[in-house]
Amino acid sequence: MATVALIEYEDASPEVRAVYDDIREVRQTDFINNFWKGLANNPAQLRRTWEQIKAVMAPGAIDAMTKEMIYVAVSVANACEYCIHSHTAAARAKGMTDEQYNELLAIIGLAHQTNGLVSALQLEVDDAFKA
């Protein structure tokens, strides 16, 4: 259960509707997911967040599917259930194959393991790794 009410399009202010409309336009879908409906309690936060996502997640030097896989990796490390589900779905929608997903999971598992080992060992950074 969310800590805030979810704002539906019908009940939204013009400022919120404008963001919802832009999400629909950019994503080419009518679907507005709960993340936006929750943020809509604070229209300025809704707009700031959407503007960032639109700018950062657009294809650039990294393609859109890879960006979603990186997003999944962060969300897993932060144990964010909603984020894991939504960005796994987004990565699949942008073309992630089962084989790629399996490799993503393997990297995530391995990275957590070596992060834990390194944290326990408190290793000094090798000079060779310094920029």
Added chain:
Amino acid sequence: MATVALIEYEDASPEVRAVYDDIREVRQTDFINNFWKGLANNPAQLRRTWEQIKAVMAPGAIDAMTKEMIYVAVSVANACEYCIHSHTAAARAKGMTDEQYNELLAIIGLAHQTNGLVSALQLEVDDAFKA
């Protein structure tokens, strides 16, 4: 300062040397970084970890550079200084450009922000995201 001694090649047992030799062969470099020298206090752990990394980080359905970028993303979320430095260096060595690195940072920052917002809002996963 590490919590364990770092085992140099000269002081290593044959079992440890065999892993070091394989690392050098696979990576085509003489350089053995501190992570391996720390793990070498437990030769079985050293071997298990290296075998995993060799299998998981080899190019597959995801290319080797992208794999390193995903590794960086996990390491940042886990605040693992050594891991961030070593995998950022590895991603660069495998061809990550400044532009790609900047986009990687932007995704990492954004994902942490939305992870935090979602955690605070305790949102229910939309049915549409369920596999």
Added chain:
Amino acid sequence: MATVALIEYEDASPEVRAVYDDIREVRQTDFINNFWKGLANNPAQLRRTWEQIKAVMAPGAIDAMTKEMIYVAVSVANACEYCIHSHTAAARAKGMTDEQYNELLAIIGLAHQTNGLVSALQLEVDDAFKA
């Protein structure tokens, strides 16, 4: 589902009842939430935890509502669902307005973003920030 049984007042030992009674007295309510019912499996832990909360969360140099907002911020960072719900409810009960809650969320999101960016960049602390 909890990993332990929840101890109701009726089934509680005198030592546990004494803590429950004090919680009711201090909070001016009959309601004992699940956190205490779970801790009650270890009466010494129950007492130690309650004594700490009573001391730390009382109004002092920081007012009680602000203390709850800080508690929410920590709980969000730790992705503790129960804690987020209970301390968001407590902050509201102590007077947090919707506007304050929206600002709290905005700070939490922003702080996670810059924490992630700083972790990725591995920045040195400026001398000016050292006490």
Added chain:
Amino acid sequence: MATVALIEYEDASPEVRAVYDDIREVRQTDFINNFWKGLANNPAQLRRTWEQIKAVMAPGAIDAMTKEMIYVAVSVANACEYCIHSHTAAARAKGMTDEQYNELLAIIGLAHQTNGLVSALQLEVDDAFKA
């Protein structure tokens, strides 16, 4: 050591200088801390981040000092050394007394403890806490 070069004002592009100038104007100081110098490698990210901080951290329904204390709480939970130092300094600069700082620390310690206990106990959220 940072994973990127720090961009000084003298070496900065006009786009970066404009942000630095605005930081100096808003904060009424010539000091530009390392966070901005690191972000300046990506001028668009620099601007987006500064615009957010300017909007979110300005006094509103929550005063500026309290906002910095909340920022410290998040940064501690994320173990972000740079962030802890910079926002502790900022909170002090905005008037946080030693007594308030001691109470902030006590809340942070306590919240981590109960977060850990709740995580271990896997408690169900009480109906009374649901919005």
Added chain:
Amino acid sequence: MATVALIEYEDASPEVRAVYDDIREVRQTDFINNFWKGLANNPAQLRRTWEQIKAVMAPGAIDAMTKEMIYVAVSVANACEYCIHSHTAAARAKGMTDEQYNELLAIIGLAHQTNGLVSALQLEVDDAFKA
């Protein structure tokens, strides 16, 4: 809801069945828990993970029950619901008493508290603690 299908024995490939059979043999039970059924989507990952667990969790210089308690402690810190439930159950199955469980919880809570305080205080490591 899992992000992947759970592979039942009946639907599993010979490679997956071989791992399931070994799990049953080593654990002396027919029960295959969801963790393995989820990993089975990637048979190589399934095998690697099982081989590690078999090697690491076997009684050695640390007894099997204590190993499970340590596993619980890590899982709590990572807020991994499934892991907390499964390893708490495993620790109990291997003989953990209620009294030991209560002490485990107390250590976990206390460690989180002092971790939080130390993070906030940014303390230097005493020379006496260096190996």
Added chain:
Amino acid sequence: MATVALIEYEDASPEVRAVYDDIREVRQTDFINNFWKGLANNPAQLRRTWEQIKAVMAPGAIDAMTKEMIYVAVSVANACEYCIHSHTAAARAKGMTDEQYNELLAIIGLAHQTNGLVSALQLEVDDAFKA
């Protein structure tokens, strides 16, 4: 560098000295580590924290060395450098052998890996694990 001054015995108030004296008595050493010197800025917090540690870390149903190993496991997951060093040193002082330490590291690494995998897979808890 710490965010607070470290209070030496000579400069301490009677209330702080009383805690320092008790630490020395219980631990049978003159050494007061930085954690206590930092907490001493808030004598009530110092006393509360010491009383808890004294109660929780004393040998009970779990022996004192195992308690320190569990403390290390939590501290690693929270990436708390000071805590990792101090509790690794404490575990060694209480008899942890190299072989036990190696097994501790292996469990910590493995638990992080499976925590990461489970987080990514979002697995449902098996009914068999419910208490």
